[in-house]
Amino acid sequence: MAARGRVTVNADLAKERTSATFDVENLTHFIDGGVAATKRKRYLQDLAINDPELKNSKPWAVMTRKEQYETALRKHIYMAKRLEEMGITDERDKLNYKEAGANHESSPIGVHLSMFLPTLRKQGTEDQRKRYLPLAEKLAIIGTYAQTELGHGTFVRGLETTATYDAKTREFVLNSPTLTSMKYWPGHLGKTVNFCIVMAQLYTNGKCYGMHTFLLPLRDLSTHQSLPGIELGDIGPKFGYGSNDNGYLILNNVRIPRENMLMRYAQVLEDGSYVKPANAKISYGTMTLIRVGIVTNVSRCLAQSCVIAVRYSAVRRQTEVSPGGPEAQILDYQTQQHKLFPLISTAFAIYLTGIEVYRIYNGVNNNVEQGNLDQIGELHGLSAGLKAFTSSSCCLGIEVCRLACGGHGYSQASGLPKIYVNAIPNCTYEGENTVLYLQTARYLMKCFTKVQMGEKLPGFVSYLGTDLSIKSTIKSDVSLESLLLAYEHRAARMVKAAAMNIQGLVQEGFTQQEAWNKSTQQLVWATMAHCHTYVVKTFTARITGSNLDDQTKKVMTALCKLYGVHGMVENLGDFIQDGFMNASQVDTVTRKLMYLLAEIRPNAVALVDAFDYPDQVLDSCLGRYDGDVYKALYEYAKASPLNNKDVLDSFNTYLRPLQGNTGTSSLAKL
Ligand SMILES: CC/C=C\C/C=C\C/C=C\C/C=C\C/C=C\C/C=C\CC/C=C/C(=O)SCCNC(=O)CCNC(=O)[C@H](O)C(C)(C)COP(=O)(O)OP(=O)(O)OC[C@H]1O[C@@H](n2cnc3c(N)ncnc32)[C@H](O)[C@@H]1OP(=O)(O)O
Numbered sequence: 070m071a072a073r074g075r076v077t078v079n080a081d082l083a084k085e086r087t088s089a090t091f092d093v094e095n096l097t098h099f100i101d102g103g104v105a106a107t108k109r110k111r112y113l114q115d116l117a118i119n120d121p122e123l124k125n126s127k128p129w130a131v132m133t134r135k136e137q138y139e140t141a142l143r144k145h146i147y148m149a150k151r152l153e154e155m156g157i158t159d160e161r162d163k164l165n166y167k168e169a170g171a172n173h174e175s176s177p178i179g180v181h182l183s184m185f186l187p188t189l190r191k192q193g194t195e196d197q198r199k200r201y202l203p204l205a206e207k208l209a210i211i212g213t214y215a216q217t218e219l220g221h222g223t224f225v226r227g228l229e230t231t232a233t234y235d236a237k238t239r240e241f242v243l244n245s246p247t248l249t250s251m252k253y254w255p256g257h258l259g260k261t262v263n264f265c266i267v268m269a270q271l272y273t274n275g276k277c278y279g280m281h282t283f284l285l286p287l288r289d290l291s292t293h294q295s296l297p298g299i300e301l302g303d304i305g306p307k308f309g310y311g312s313n314d315n316g317y318l319i320l321n322n323v324r325i326p327r328e329n330m331l332m333r334y335a336q337v338l339e340d341g342s343y344v345k346p347a348n349a350k351i352s353y354g355t356m357t358l359i360r361v362g363i364v365t366n367v368s369r370c371l372a373q374s375c376v377i378a379v380r381y382s383a384v385r386r387q388t389e390v391s392p393g394g395p396e397a398q399i400l401d402y403q404t405q406q407h408k409l410f411p412l413i414s415t416a417f418a419i420y421l422t423g424i425e426v427y428r429i430y431n432g433v434n435n436n437v438e439q440g441n442l443d444q445i446g447e448l449h450g451l452s453a454g455l456k457a458f459t460s461s462s463c464c465l466g467i468e469v470c471r472l473a474c475g476g477h478g479y480s481q482a483s484g485l486p487k488i489y490v491n492a493i494p495n496c497t498y499e500g501e502n503t504v505l506y507l508q509t510a511r512y513l514m515k516c517f518t519k520v521q522m523g524e525k526l527p528g529f530v531s532y533l534g535t536d537l538s539i540k541s542t543i544k545s546d547v548s549l550e551s552l553l554l555a556y557e558h559r560a561a562r563m564v565k566a567a568a569m570n571i572q573g574l575v576q577e578g579f580t581q582q583e584a585w586n587k588s589t590q591q592l593v594w595a596t597m598a599h600c601h602t603y604v605v606k607t608f609t610a611r612i613t614g615s616n617l618d619d620q621t622k623k624v625m626t627a628l629c630k631l632y633g634v635h636g637m638v639e640n641l642g643d644f645i646q647d648g649f650m651n652a653s654q655v656d657t658v659t660r661k662l663m664y665l666l667a668e669i670r671p672n673a674v675a676l677v678d679a680f681d682y683p684d685q686v687l688d689s690c691l692g693r694y695d696g697d698v699y700k701a702l703y704e705y706a707k708a709s710p711l712n713n714k715d716v717l718d719s720f721n722t723y724l725r726p727l728q729g730n731t732g733t734s735s736l737a738k739l
């Protein structure tokens with residue numbers, strides 16, 4: 070339960086809670102990974118919520134950018150220190166604590182923690198780790214991940230920053246040779262960090278060896294002044310992320326010792342000779358880590374949005390259904406259910422996918438740590454597409470939640486704009502989504518070639534070899550098995566179609582690259598279908614294989630079916646194009662969709678309650694546990710800074726002169 074302690078609850082919400090057919094607490098334990106995990110989560114959340122150091126002096130939305138930056142810096146440094154004092158290292162623990170302390174307040178040390186430190190740990194030599202990690206972990210040095218440039222973000226091989234080895238002095242000389250080569254966007258680069266990991270084209274003995282990673286001091290450690298040869302600053306206000314000083318950086322003949330190249334894999338020896346890594350893409354590993362983390366991250370953003378929109382929809386009444394009768398809860402409108410219930414299922418599906426992909430990441434990472442890099446390509450094939458699919462689905466879902474709250478959804482009081490502006494960059498950073506879909510497409514095309522050669526594929530791509538002549542097994546009950554089969558069929562057919570398109574174009578005389586480029590939209594569609602299948606499969610496996618009690622499992626099975634059926638109806642053309650499904654089966658799934666909306670209706674509030682987000686995390690007048698929405702909106706309006714005075718000075722400046730034109734005597738008559 071999300072309200073800690075007794076509260077008086079709005080009658081409609083209270084009724085929703087008593088009508089639930091399953092035990093909310095059991096589902097919360099399932100989400101968290103057990104009773105002890107829920108207890109631990111709540112302990113950490115309460116710690117943050119009750120800590121006066123983590124209170125904002127005023128609402129986030131009314132702070133200036135400088136206030137947002139300073140507040141976030143203070144709070145995030147404080148939280149990092151507290152986590153260290155408490156000896157907390159588990160990622161989930163950290164997430165629960167920080168979410169409760171500064172939800173959707175972009176951290177000005179976030180890239181330091183999530184990218185700078187992992188890159189140092191994974192790509193630094195033992196000496197580099199010994200030397201820099203203790204300082205970086207204590208935040209004595211704070212760094213960012215400086216890869217993107219003004220002219221290039223996606224095309225990493227096209228980055229222009231150079232690091233030229235000077236064997237005489239055993240130093241690298243770093244330069245930004247063009248306007249477009251300045252680093253642009255890295256988090257906290259503008260004003261916060263004193264170090265960065267910079268990605269640059271390595272030149273040694275007159276030859277370019279491509280992108281490599283270097284540890285670069287940016288600011289004096291005592292005065293924080295930028296160092297000679299370095300020009301850097303903040304890039305200015307953005308769509309959101311006000312508390313983050315995303316920055317720019319220009320390098321002019323900056324010298325760093327040879328030892329500052331991260332040399333666990335690739336190396337430059339003292340004489341300038343180059344030792345290549347076992348896999349050139351190992352330096353892309355931090356991006357893979359974050360792409361995996363994003364899956365969980367965006368599912369939580371969507372889950373919070375669903376809590377807000379569903380609770381509000383239970384409280385909000387609008388329009389008499391029959392003349393003179395009571396106004397209906399908007400949650401009773403089928404169209405509102407169609408907006409929101411598939412999103413509840415999406416939040417669950419993607420959350421569970423996040424857990425699965427993180428488990429896979431950890432397995433591959435353990436192998437990498439032992440020197441086996443064989444699986445990094447496969448992990449990239451999985452994580453790139455999933456990052457794109459999940460961030461797109463969740464961010465679109467957050468916007469639907471906002472729209473589902475009508476006018477009040479547009480107010481910062483709803484909490485939804487704060488979530489949205491913080492979530493939406495997940496579609497762009499760590500690889501723009503279309504670009505990442507195409508990376509997974511590249512992997513799928515390779516897999517398809519193997520299928521054509523009669524190879525049996527392992528794991529998450531094994532379905533690509535399925536017999537496409539099989540017809541859908543969907544019957545009136547619309548079983549999970551029949552849904553999964555349909556998703557596999559759809560993806561396998563679309564992957565094959567894209568591959569055939571490329572092969573056909575090549576046969577027509579186009580080069581491989583031209584044929585690829587002429588097929589990219591089809592490839593993106595095929596990859597979306599592939600990722601969709603992966604999520605359906607993971608959701609299904611997690612629910613059918615769970616030890617949930619019967620009642621909860623029944624509701625979750627309905628939700629899982631809803632995820633599958635809704636996705637099917639939204640993409641019907643894909644499923645019927647080759648006659649896999651017939652008209653009667655289309656009719657069956659469409660009716661099933663409406664049936665499932667009605668089946669889930671009594672449990673809608675309980676399902677979002679199970680996400681177990683305290684009011685302080687949601688920070689929303691609409692999503693309050695007690696449903697006292699209108700009083701909260703009134704209080705929120707009264708607290709608007711424009712209401713500090715009854716008559717504002719602007720009245721005298723701009724409005725009074727308008728009245729003066731008509732003469733006070735004529736106004737007095739009104
Ligand atoms: C409960 C807790 C659960 C989970 C917690 C988990 C983790 C916690 C940690 C993290 C925190 C969690 C969440 C994160 C939240 C917020 C985010 C925080 C900060 C975000 C700040 C933003 C930072 C950035 O944006 S950094 C910059 C990112 N930039 C990009 O992503 C650029 C995108 N471009 C590329 O990656 C590449 O250039 C490319 C487009 C992929 C490839 O282009 P191209 O074809 O030109 O390139 P190549 O020829 O060089 O490569 C093709 C070849 O390489 C293989 N490849 C590519 N990438 C990889 C890889 N990463 N790994 C392995 N292999 C790779 C590719 O498959 C090709 O191989 P083949 O030739 O064999 O086909």
Ligand SMILES: Cc1cc2nc3c(=O)[nH]c(=O)nc-3n(C[C@H](O)[C@H](O)[C@H](O)COP(=O)(O)OP(=O)(O)OC[C@H]3O[C@@H](n4cnc5c(N)ncnc54)[C@H](O)[C@@H]3O)c2cc1C
Pocket residue numbers: 180213214215216217220221222223224253254255256310315494497498499500501502503504507
């Ligand atoms: C909030 C935020 C924080 C960030 N933090 C960091 C950071 O800490 N460190 C860092 O290094 N970077 C950071 N970035 C930069 C980010 O990683 C890049 O913006 C991102 O990788 C996208 O690259 P781009 O801007 O070059 O987009 P572009 O590649 O210019 O994309 C523009 C359009 O072109 C299309 N496109 C581009 N290439 C292709 C292609 N090959 N095929 C098909 N379509 C294509 C895209 O799909 C997109 O529609 C951040 C960005 C944001 C918004």
